[in-house]
Amino acid sequence: MDIDNYLKxxxxxxxxxxxxxxxxxxxxxxxxxIVQETYIxxxxxxxxxRGESSFKTWVFSIALNLARNHLKSQARWDVDYTDIARExxxxxxxxxxxxxxxxxxxxxxxxxxxxxxxYCFTCITKTLDLSQQVCLLLKEVYGFKQHEIESITGLSExxxxxxIVDARRHMxxxxxxxxxxxxxxxxxxxxxxxxxxxxxEQDAQAIASEMKIVKAAQSEDAERLFKIRLDMVRGxxxxxxxxxxIHKHFLENIPKWVEMxxxxxS
Numbered sequence: 001m002d003i004d005n006y007l008k009x010x011x012x013x014x015x016x017x018x019x020x021x022x023x024x025x026x027x028x029x030x031x032x033x034i035v036q037e038t039y040i041x042x043x044x045x046x047x048x049x050r051g052e053s054s055f056k057t058w059v060f061s062i063a064l065n066l067a068r069n070h071l072k073s074q075a076r077w078d079v080d081y082t083d084i085a086r087e088x089x090x091x092x093x094x095x096x097x098x099x100x101x102x103x104x105x106x107x108x109x110x111x112x113x114x115x116x117x118x119y120c121f122t123c124i125t126k127t128l129d130l131s132q133q134v135c136l137l138l139k140e141v142y143g144f145k146q147h148e149i150e151s152i153t154g155l156s157e158x159x160x161x162x163x164i165v166d167a168r169r170h171m172x173x174x175x176x177x178x179x180x181x182x183x184x185x186x187x188x189x190x191x192x193x194x195x196x197x198x199x200x201e202q203d204a205q206a207i208a209s210e211m212k213i214v215k216a217a218q219s220e221d222a223e224r225l226f227k228i229r230l231d232m233v234r235g236x237x238x239x240x241x242x243x244x245x246i247h248k249h250f251l252e253n254i255p256k257w258v259e260m261x262x263x264x265x266s
Contacts (some may be wrong), residue, residue: 002155003046006046006049007043007046009055009056010039010055013103014035015237016142017035017038017060017063018032019239020060020137020138021035021063022238024067024133024134024137025071025120026126027252028239028252030070031239034063034066034070038059038062038063041062045062052151054148057144058151059152060138060144060152061151061153064153074255076129076130077126078258079127079178081254081258082123082250082254083144084257084258084261085253085258088261099246099249102246105244106242106243109210112242115242115243117233118232118233119238119250120179121229121233122134122238122251123251124174125167127170128167129166129167129170132164132166132170134152135149135160135163135167136163137168138152139164140164140168141233145159148254168226171226172222172226175222175225175226175229176222186262219227
Protein backbone atom coordinates (compact mmCIF):
# COMPACT_ATOMS: atom_id res chain seq x y z
CA MET A 1 0.00 0.00 0.00
CA ASP A 2 1.43 3.37 -1.06
CA ILE A 3 0.32 5.47 1.89
CA ASP A 4 1.92 8.64 0.58
CA ASN A 5 -0.12 8.49 -2.63
CA TYR A 6 -3.33 8.00 -0.66
CA LEU A 7 -2.56 11.01 1.50
CA LYS A 8 -1.83 13.08 -1.59
CA UNK A 9 -5.22 12.00 -2.92
CA UNK A 10 -6.81 13.12 0.35
CA UNK A 11 -5.40 16.60 -0.19
CA UNK A 12 -6.80 16.65 -3.73
CA UNK A 13 -10.42 16.22 -2.57
CA UNK A 14 -10.04 17.92 0.82
CA UNK A 15 -11.78 21.12 -0.32
CA UNK A 16 -14.75 19.11 -1.60
CA UNK A 17 -14.91 17.22 1.70
CA UNK A 18 -14.77 20.48 3.62
CA UNK A 19 -17.56 21.94 1.48
CA UNK A 20 -19.75 18.89 2.14
CA UNK A 21 -19.16 19.04 5.89
CA UNK A 22 -19.80 22.78 6.04
CA UNK A 23 -23.18 22.35 4.39
CA UNK A 24 -23.98 19.78 7.08
CA UNK A 25 -22.70 21.44 10.27
CA UNK A 26 -22.92 25.11 9.09
CA UNK A 27 -20.08 26.20 11.32
CA UNK A 28 -16.64 26.76 9.83
CA UNK A 29 -14.66 26.08 13.01
CA UNK A 30 -16.55 22.81 13.61
CA UNK A 31 -16.10 21.91 9.95
CA UNK A 32 -12.33 22.46 10.16
CA UNK A 33 -12.16 20.33 13.32
CA ILE A 34 -14.01 17.46 11.63
CA VAL A 35 -11.77 17.62 8.56
CA GLN A 36 -8.69 17.52 10.78
CA GLU A 37 -10.04 14.59 12.78
CA THR A 38 -10.94 12.81 9.54
CA TYR A 39 -7.36 13.18 8.34
CA ILE A 40 -6.02 11.86 11.66
CA UNK A 41 -8.32 8.83 11.55
CA UNK A 42 -7.48 8.23 7.91
CA UNK A 43 -3.77 8.10 8.70
CA UNK A 44 -4.36 5.96 11.78
CA UNK A 45 -6.56 3.43 10.00
CA UNK A 46 -5.25 3.49 6.46
CA UNK A 47 -3.77 0.01 6.75
CA UNK A 48 -7.31 -1.30 7.19
CA UNK A 49 -8.45 0.18 3.85
CA ARG A 50 -9.06 -2.83 1.60
CA GLY A 51 -9.98 -1.06 -1.60
CA GLU A 52 -13.55 -2.42 -1.60
CA SER A 53 -14.65 1.14 -2.37
CA SER A 54 -12.73 4.12 -3.68
CA PHE A 55 -10.40 5.79 -1.21
CA LYS A 56 -12.45 8.99 -1.47
CA THR A 57 -15.64 7.11 -0.61
CA TRP A 58 -13.94 5.52 2.38
CA VAL A 59 -12.72 8.91 3.68
CA PHE A 60 -16.17 10.48 3.21
CA SER A 61 -17.66 7.67 5.30
CA ILE A 62 -15.23 8.46 8.13
CA ALA A 63 -16.08 12.16 7.91
CA LEU A 64 -19.82 11.48 7.82
CA ASN A 65 -19.67 9.39 11.00
CA LEU A 66 -17.84 12.23 12.76
CA ALA A 67 -20.38 14.77 11.50
CA ARG A 68 -23.28 12.58 12.63
CA ASN A 69 -21.80 12.38 16.12
CA HIS A 70 -21.33 16.14 16.15
CA LEU A 71 -24.95 16.75 15.13
CA LYS A 72 -26.50 14.31 17.60
CA SER A 73 -27.00 16.99 20.24
CA GLN A 74 -28.44 19.52 17.76
CA ALA A 75 -32.06 19.72 16.72
CA ARG A 76 -32.94 19.75 13.05
CA TRP A 77 -34.09 23.13 11.81
CA ASP A 78 -37.77 23.90 11.39
CA VAL A 79 -38.89 25.47 8.12
CA ASP A 80 -39.65 28.77 9.85
CA TYR A 81 -36.19 29.22 11.42
CA THR A 82 -35.08 31.87 8.91
CA ASP A 83 -38.40 33.72 9.31
CA ILE A 84 -37.91 33.81 13.07
CA ALA A 85 -34.35 35.08 12.61
CA ARG A 86 -35.60 37.83 10.30
CA GLU A 87 -38.30 38.85 12.79
CA UNK A 88 -35.71 38.97 15.58
CA UNK A 89 -33.66 41.42 13.51
CA UNK A 90 -36.71 43.56 12.84
CA UNK A 91 -37.32 43.81 16.58
CA UNK A 92 -33.73 44.10 17.79
CA UNK A 93 -31.47 46.90 16.44
CA UNK A 94 -28.51 45.34 18.25
CA UNK A 95 -28.73 42.23 16.05
CA UNK A 96 -28.83 44.42 12.94
CA UNK A 97 -25.76 46.28 14.23
CA UNK A 98 -23.93 42.99 14.70
CA UNK A 99 -24.80 41.94 11.17
CA UNK A 100 -23.70 45.35 9.87
CA UNK A 101 -20.31 44.94 11.53
CA UNK A 102 -19.86 41.57 9.85
CA UNK A 103 -21.10 42.88 6.52
CA UNK A 104 -19.02 46.05 6.34
CA UNK A 105 -15.82 44.39 7.54
CA UNK A 106 -16.09 41.77 4.79
CA UNK A 107 -13.76 42.07 1.80
CA UNK A 108 -16.71 42.27 -0.58
CA UNK A 109 -20.10 43.81 0.22
CA UNK A 110 -21.68 43.34 -3.20
CA UNK A 111 -24.89 41.34 -3.29
CA UNK A 112 -24.58 38.15 -5.34
CA UNK A 113 -27.92 36.47 -5.85
CA UNK A 114 -26.42 33.10 -6.75
CA UNK A 115 -24.61 33.08 -3.39
CA UNK A 116 -27.88 33.94 -1.66
CA UNK A 117 -29.45 30.95 -3.41
CA UNK A 118 -26.63 28.73 -2.13
CA TYR A 119 -27.20 30.02 1.40
CA CYS A 120 -30.94 29.45 1.03
CA PHE A 121 -30.31 25.92 -0.28
CA THR A 122 -28.16 25.10 2.77
CA CYS A 123 -30.80 26.47 5.15
CA ILE A 124 -33.54 24.35 3.62
CA THR A 125 -31.45 21.15 3.50
CA LYS A 126 -31.05 21.56 7.26
CA THR A 127 -34.81 21.06 7.63
CA LEU A 128 -34.55 17.61 6.04
CA ASP A 129 -34.15 14.37 7.92
CA LEU A 130 -30.37 13.92 8.29
CA SER A 131 -30.25 10.86 6.01
CA GLN A 132 -32.22 12.77 3.37
CA GLN A 133 -29.87 15.74 3.60
CA VAL A 134 -26.76 13.56 3.33
CA CYS A 135 -28.01 11.49 0.41
CA LEU A 136 -29.25 14.55 -1.48
CA LEU A 137 -25.94 16.39 -1.05
CA LEU A 138 -23.83 13.38 -2.00
CA LYS A 139 -25.79 12.68 -5.18
CA GLU A 140 -27.02 16.03 -6.42
CA VAL A 141 -24.21 18.35 -5.33
CA TYR A 142 -21.10 16.16 -5.08
CA GLY A 143 -21.87 13.65 -7.81
CA PHE A 144 -21.46 10.35 -5.97
CA LYS A 145 -22.97 7.25 -7.56
CA GLN A 146 -25.70 5.18 -5.91
CA HIS A 147 -23.37 2.40 -4.70
CA GLU A 148 -20.90 4.98 -3.36
CA ILE A 149 -23.63 6.69 -1.34
CA GLU A 150 -24.63 3.29 0.08
CA SER A 151 -21.01 2.71 1.11
CA ILE A 152 -20.62 6.17 2.66
CA THR A 153 -23.92 6.16 4.56
CA GLY A 154 -24.29 2.46 5.37
CA LEU A 155 -27.84 2.61 4.04
CA SER A 156 -29.42 0.02 1.75
CA GLU A 157 -30.08 0.71 -1.92
CA UNK A 158 -33.80 1.18 -1.27
CA UNK A 159 -33.28 3.56 1.64
CA UNK A 160 -30.84 5.71 -0.34
CA UNK A 161 -33.26 5.95 -3.28
CA UNK A 162 -36.19 6.83 -1.03
CA UNK A 163 -34.12 9.40 0.87
CA ILE A 164 -33.19 11.20 -2.35
CA VAL A 165 -36.74 11.15 -3.74
CA ASP A 166 -38.21 12.38 -0.45
CA ALA A 167 -35.53 15.07 -0.09
CA ARG A 168 -36.13 16.41 -3.59
CA ARG A 169 -39.90 16.47 -3.01
CA HIS A 170 -39.50 18.33 0.27
CA MET A 171 -37.04 20.84 -1.20
CA UNK A 172 -39.22 21.59 -4.22
CA UNK A 173 -42.30 22.05 -2.03
CA UNK A 174 -40.50 24.50 0.24
CA UNK A 175 -38.95 26.45 -2.63
CA UNK A 176 -42.24 26.65 -4.52
CA UNK A 177 -44.10 27.98 -1.47
CA UNK A 178 -41.47 30.26 0.00
CA UNK A 179 -38.86 31.38 -2.52
CA UNK A 180 -39.63 35.00 -3.40
CA UNK A 181 -37.63 34.65 -6.60
CA UNK A 182 -40.09 32.23 -8.17
CA UNK A 183 -43.25 32.90 -6.18
CA UNK A 184 -44.56 36.44 -5.73
CA UNK A 185 -46.12 35.43 -2.42
CA UNK A 186 -42.89 33.76 -1.26
CA UNK A 187 -41.65 34.71 2.19
CA UNK A 188 -37.92 33.99 1.95
CA UNK A 189 -36.65 37.56 1.90
CA UNK A 190 -34.39 37.45 4.95
CA UNK A 191 -31.14 37.84 3.09
CA UNK A 192 -32.32 40.33 0.48
CA UNK A 193 -34.21 42.43 3.02
CA UNK A 194 -31.30 42.61 5.43
CA UNK A 195 -28.82 43.41 2.71
CA UNK A 196 -31.20 46.10 1.50
CA UNK A 197 -30.91 47.72 4.93
CA UNK A 198 -27.14 47.32 5.03
CA UNK A 199 -26.46 48.38 1.47
CA UNK A 200 -29.53 50.19 0.09
CA GLU A 201 -27.70 51.41 -3.01
CA GLN A 202 -27.75 47.90 -4.41
CA ASP A 203 -31.00 46.82 -6.01
CA ALA A 204 -31.21 43.13 -5.13
CA GLN A 205 -34.39 42.65 -7.13
CA ALA A 206 -32.83 44.14 -10.25
CA ILE A 207 -29.94 41.72 -9.86
CA ALA A 208 -32.37 38.87 -9.31
CA SER A 209 -34.34 39.71 -12.43
CA GLU A 210 -31.33 38.86 -14.57
CA MET A 211 -31.04 35.35 -13.20
CA LYS A 212 -31.98 32.31 -15.20
CA ILE A 213 -34.11 30.89 -12.40
CA VAL A 214 -36.27 34.02 -12.24
CA LYS A 215 -36.81 34.08 -15.99
CA ALA A 216 -37.57 30.36 -16.02
CA ALA A 217 -40.07 30.65 -13.15
CA GLN A 218 -42.73 31.96 -15.49
CA SER A 219 -42.79 28.85 -17.65
CA GLU A 220 -40.85 25.99 -16.04
CA ASP A 221 -42.15 23.27 -13.73
CA ALA A 222 -40.85 22.56 -10.23
CA GLU A 223 -38.45 19.82 -11.36
CA ARG A 224 -36.80 22.09 -13.91
CA LEU A 225 -36.52 24.98 -11.45
CA PHE A 226 -34.94 22.68 -8.87
CA LYS A 227 -32.43 21.47 -11.46
CA ILE A 228 -31.46 25.07 -12.29
CA ARG A 229 -30.97 25.77 -8.60
CA LEU A 230 -28.82 22.64 -8.19
CA ASP A 231 -26.68 23.67 -11.16
CA MET A 232 -25.99 27.00 -9.43
CA VAL A 233 -25.23 25.38 -6.08
CA ARG A 234 -22.75 22.93 -7.61
CA GLY A 235 -20.72 25.83 -8.93
CA UNK A 236 -20.36 27.60 -5.59
CA UNK A 237 -17.83 27.02 -2.83
CA UNK A 238 -19.92 27.62 0.32
CA UNK A 239 -16.83 28.41 2.42
CA UNK A 240 -14.85 30.72 0.15
CA UNK A 241 -17.61 32.59 -1.66
CA UNK A 242 -17.44 36.39 -1.56
CA UNK A 243 -20.44 36.80 0.76
CA UNK A 244 -19.39 34.00 3.10
CA UNK A 245 -18.92 36.21 6.17
CA ILE A 246 -22.51 37.42 6.36
CA HIS A 247 -23.99 34.04 5.42
CA LYS A 248 -21.74 32.27 7.92
CA HIS A 249 -22.92 34.77 10.55
CA PHE A 250 -26.54 33.80 9.82
CA LEU A 251 -25.93 30.04 9.69
CA GLU A 252 -23.99 29.95 12.93
CA ASN A 253 -26.42 32.13 14.87
CA ILE A 254 -29.89 31.23 13.61
CA PRO A 255 -30.39 28.44 16.22
CA LYS A 256 -29.40 30.92 18.98
CA TRP A 257 -31.81 33.57 17.65
CA VAL A 258 -34.61 31.00 17.52
CA GLU A 259 -33.94 30.09 21.15
CA MET A 260 -34.01 33.78 22.04
CA UNK A 261 -37.38 34.14 20.34
CA UNK A 262 -38.77 31.09 22.14
CA UNK A 263 -37.57 32.35 25.51
CA UNK A 264 -39.32 35.69 24.93
CA UNK A 265 -42.59 33.89 24.20
CA SER A 266 -42.34 31.68 27.29
